[in-house]
Amino acid sequence: MTRAPTAAQRQVIDAADPVTGRLRGTQAQLAALVKRGLAFRHPRPPHDHFLTPAGHRMREAVPEPQVPTPSTGVFTPRVGGEEGAPLAGPARLREVHSAWQGLLELRRMTHPDGAVDRPCGWERTHLVQAAALALEAAGHRPAGGDADGYRVRATAQPEAVAVYAPDPGTLAACGATLERAGWQAGEYTEPRTRVRYLLASPRRV
Structure with a gap:
């Protein structure tokens, strides 16, 4: 114990x-x-x-404290729709790249076989943030301000998030990115609104 x-x-x-x-x-x-x-x-x-x-x-087990670093502060993946979200400038791109490389290293260290092609435990307990990081790291644009882009949202289903995009092409591209990042993604239609979305979950094998 x-x-x-x-x-x-x-x-x-x-x-x-x-x-x-x-x-x-x-x-x-x-x-x-x-x-x-x-x-x-x-x-x-x-x-x-x-x-x-x-x-x-x-x-x-308790709310995570905000522990700023001297230069950039706490990194937070953009899930889409944030107010005052950082612009996708060089500094943000470096932060996203560093966070994604760190996540791949975490996968390598925590998977018994050192695999980096499927999500790790942290991603399974932070589904929205993990999916958003995969999308942002691949160059997809999150929704925010006067720009429209992806939005990642929690769902009632265990180990699944919903991803919305402004057009079918972007939605399909987001799905392909998540598949490459070790997720399973399929397109569905909301019955009442007829809005298309991705339902994505971390792949286990």
Whole structure:
């Protein structure tokens, strides 16, 4: 049974990178988290420490704190329709690329066979954000301001999100992107509104 971490160790867990789970703390704090099964030390240099699935579950058991970095702040994938969302300039593109590469690394580290072609545990517990990151990283434009683009929304179905797009071509392109990112996606029509949408879920095999 995992013992509860101390307050200082809990701060380290709460401050973990929201995508990769990378930790920052003293060697004693990190070693204690490893001993509790909440973190692991990467075997490759620079031997950073990352949250284990148990560590992620503990971190997500309470609202995640906003832990800004000195330059960019907390990264948040654009799900479409946000007010005051960042523009798709060079800085945003770099952030999205870095977040996507971090997510691929998380897949590699957490899948038993090191696979990066299917979603990991973090994505299955953050469905909307994960699907939005895959779309934004592939260059799709999210809806916002005076621009129309994709919108990712939660659904009542377990492990499934709905993706809306302004036209059939964009919707099909979003579906192809999600398929390449390890999701299953199919097009459906809402019975009352007749609006077409994608129903997407993380692929397991």
